[in-house]
Amino acid sequence: xxxxxxxxxxxxxxxxxRERRLALGLRQGEVARQAGISASYLNLIEHNRRRVxxxxxxxxxxxxxAEVASLSxxxxxxxxxxxRAAAAASPSVQAELERIEDFAGRFPGWAAVLAxxxxxxxxxxxxxxxxxxxxxxxxxxxxxxxxxxxxxxSVRSTAAILADTxxxxxxxxxxxxxxxxxxxxxxxxxxxxLVAYLDGSDAAEEAGIASPQEVxxxxxxxxxxxxxxxxxxxxxxxxxxxxxxASAAARSLAAAFLAQAAVEARALPLxxxxxEWEQDADPARIASLAGVSVLSVLRRVALMPESRAGxxxxxxxxxxxxxxxxxxxxxxxxxxxxxxxxxFSALARPMTPILACVETAGRAPRLFRTxxxxxxxxxxxxxxxxxxxxxxxxxxxVGPRPASSVQPLGPSCxxxxxxxxxxxxEPSILTESA
Amino acid sequence: MxxxxxxxxxxxxxxxxxxxxxxxxxxxxxxxxxxxxxxxxVRKDVPDLLILDLMLPGVSGLDILxxxxxxxxxxLLPVLMLTAKGQGRDRExxxxxxxxxxxxxxxxxxxxRAAVRALTGR
Numbered sequence: 297x298x299x300x301x302x303x304x305x306x307x308x309x310x311x312x313x314r315e316r317r318l319a320l321g322l323r324q325g326e327v328a329r330q331a332g333i334s335a336s337y338l339n340l341i342e343h344n345r346r347r348v349x350x351x352x353x354x355x356x357x358x359x360x361x362a363e364v365a366s367l368s369x370x371x372x373x374x375x376x377x378x379x380r381a382a383a384a385a386s387p388s389v390q391a392e393l394e395r396i397e398d399f400a401g402r403f404p405g406w407a408a409v410l411a412x413x414x415x416x417x418x419x420x421x422x423x424x425x426x427x428x429x430x431x432x433x434x435x436x437x438x439x440x441x442x443x444x445x446x447x448x449x450s451v452r453s454t455a456a457i458l459a460d461t462x463x464x465x466x467x468x469x470x471x472x473x474x475x476x477x478x479x480x481x482x483x484x485x486x487x488x489x490l491v492a493y494l495d496g497s498d499a500a501e502e503a504g505i506a507s508p509q510e511v512x513x514x515x516x517x518x519x520x521x522x523x524x525x526x527x528x529x530x531x532x533x534x535x536x537x538x539x540x541x542a543s544a545a546a547r548s549l550a551a552a553f554l555a556q557a558a559v560e561a562r563a564l565p566l567x568x569x570x571x572e573w574e575q576d577a578d579p580a581r582i583a584s585l586a587g588v589s590v591l592s593v594l595r596r597v598a599l600m601p602e603s604r605a606g607x608x609x610x611x612x613x614x615x616x617x618x619x620x621x622x623x624x625x626x627x628x629x630x631x632x633x634x635x636x637x638x639x640f641s642a643l644a645r646p647m648t649p650i651l652a653c654v655e656t657a658g659r660a661p662r663l664f665r666t667x668x669x670x671x672x673x674x675x676x677x678x679x680x681x682x683x684x685x686x687x688x689x690x691x692x693x694v695g696p697r698p699a700s701s702v703q704p705l706g707p708s709c710x711x712x713x714x715x716x717x718x719x720x721x722e723p724s725i726l727t728e729s730a
Numbered sequence: 731m732x733x734x735x736x737x738x739x740x741x742x743x744x745x746x747x748x749x750x751x752x753x754x755x756x757x758x759x760x761x762x763x764x765x766x767x768x769x770x771x772v773r774k775d776v777p778d779l780l781i782l783d784l785m786l787p788g789v790s791g792l793d794i795l796x797x798x799x800x801x802x803x804x805x806l807l808p809v810l811m812l813t814a815k816g817q818g819r820d821r822e823x824x825x826x827x828x829x830x831x832x833x834x835x836x837x838x839x840x841x842x843r844a845a846v847r848a849l850t851g852r
Contacts, residue, residue: 442785445814446741449836453747456839461754468750475743 309353309367311401314342316360316367331355344401375400376658377626378411380711385414422507440490447482450475511546512553513619521620522601523554526561553618557599560592569596579667579689580649590649590669594687606690608639612683622690624662626707634712635719636705639688642668646684653698657706657714663693733850736777738762738794739812740786744835748781751839752846765789769797772804779849782829783812784820792824799828808849812837 317327328338333352340346348356357364376396383391392399400407454472458464464472515537516523525534531554538550564586572582579593586593591609598607598620606622619627627633638652650668655661670686706712709721735757739745742763749759760777762768766788772780780798784791791811798804811829813821821832831845 442814445835446744450741450743450747452836453751453839453842454743457747457750460839471746472750475746479743 309348310342310344310346311404312367313338313348313356313360316362317342320360322360327356327359330359344398375407375411376660377707377711378414379407381418382410382414384710385417437490440486444483444486444490447479447486450479451483454479508543508545508549509617509619511542512550515541515546515550516599516620520601521603522599523557523561524601526554526558527566531558557595560588560596563588564592564596566596566600569593570600573597573600577691579669589671591671591685591687594667594669594689597689604692607687608637608690609685609687610639610643611685612643614640614643617685618687622664622692624660624692625656625664625690628708632721633708634706635721636703636717637688638666638668638703639686642670642688643684643686644670646670646672652703653693653700654703654705657704657712663697663702665691665693667691732756732758733778733846733852734758734760735779735781735846735850736760736762736772737781738765738768738786738791739781739783740764741783747839748842751842755843755846756852757846757850765791765794768794772798772807773801776804776807779808779810779846781810781812781846784824785814792820792827795824795827795829810845810849 325335328335341348541547583590583593598605607620609618638650642650668688765786782791809829810831814835
């Protein structure tokens with residue numbers, strides 16, 4: 297039996313309804329008749345020229361044997377977020393934000409192209425930023441460039457002296473020839489080292505993946521977010537894979553992640569975790585049983601085979617250190633996230649479990665159950681700094697809407713439609729256009 | 731009167747080239763290979779022009795410049811800074827600290843001669 301969703305979810309479902317009808321081989325007139333509407337009205341709905349109301353959508357879902365959600369969520373999520381972000385990136389262009397779903401529904405191919413282009417531009421901008429940072433802060437690159445420029449400077453001046461000075465003393469001439477030879481050798485060695493260095497670290501940027509974190513996450517995504525070898529002692533094979541990642545920074549990050557995951561896999565074997573999680577999905581209870589930290593359990597759950605759970609981890613600055621995405625819960629690639637994420641409530645209160653039901657923003661809001669906790673450690677003892685790490689497991693809410701309070705949140709202020717949000721940092725392009 | 735130029739540069743071949751160019755252009759060129767003792771050397775015998783490499787071993791060219799500009803005895807000394815591309819922020823700091831002229835490596839000998847002539851009032 298279809299379940300009702302809020303009216304805002306029914307802004308556009310035409311393409312999905314049409315797709316479902318055609319897949320079932322049903323005629324438009326027949327479906328319209330069974331749903332109690334006219335064929336011409338259904339035609340308008342299917343071409344996204346009329347918004348379908350909740351009652352009609354319920355009836356159409358029944359006729360088509362589908363869940364309401366499956367007919368109403370197609371143009372939400374990542375595509376809509378990407379299109380909004382694309383509009384935000386071009387503030388001088390007045391994009392029709394209120395018609396994003398109309399656009400994506402009528403021209404899904406072009407919408408996907410636009411979203412892909414926007415993501416690519418974002419990746420390239422990030423790559424440019426990373427290269428700029430590297431030029432400014434990388435000591436090896438800075439020293440190498442200085443070496444090359446110094447040699448070049450000497451060659452240029454010396455060569456000009458030899459070319460322009462007709463009455464040069466033979467001793468000086470010999471000295472300058474020797475200097476030229478030395479500097480040309482330095483120049484060759486320095487340039488070669490520089491090229492080798494840049495060649496070795498640019499593969500990730502060429503692939504469109506700019507940051508070391510993204511390289512590592514892409515590697516995990518390719519493996520389906522599960523490292524099966526860890527469960528049976530196959531660590532060396534994984535280490536070999538990590539050694540093949542594009543940049544030294546990504547290899548370092550992934551190696552550290554792998555080492556931690558190996559320790560956690562030994563402490564909490566998969567079979568035991570799966571059995572306990574099935575019995576009662578309470579990470580704190582499982583952590584207590586296994587004698588491991590709650591944070592370890594959250595990581596293990598997120599990396600279980602076929603796990604539908606998303607996971608975000610941040611440090612004390614709020615910087616996201618790890619992102620495993622989950623359908624319907626946007627994790628911004630760039631910029632700051634929504635401050636209302638329970639992750640940050642946990643960050644402020646170490647060792648306090650934060651269990652929440654949250655609702656994402658947008659035309660197709662989704663409910664998720666989040667479990668967040670922050671743990672503190674003192675790697676340098678009492679005299680050293682306290683380091684905090686918070687994690688939030690994101691589980692799709694499959695049951696009915698909870699009676700308890702639901703926390704509204706969004707992806708990032710810039711593309712969040714909650715105009716009166718008390719936590720808003722900056723205006724949203726969605727409300728700007730309203 | 732022969733202008734006296736103090737050149738502080740750690741690359742010996744650049745030092746030789748600049749010394750040759752400026753000597754033939756009528757300058758007396760004294761050289762130092764690092765930043766250690768540079769401030770004392772200037773205070774002991776203030777030159778007519780200081781040519782200072784920004785990136786020096788020991789004490790950076792920027793540190794030397796800041797110390798000289800803070801001292802009334804040397805604050806008005808003309809300073810030509812040698813910089814390399816990619817040192818934009820250091821260059822801005824040197825400009826704020828009081829450097830009179832910048833020359834980016836690799837420079838042309840004609841530009842070097844012209845800058846030195848201008849800074850020594852010739």
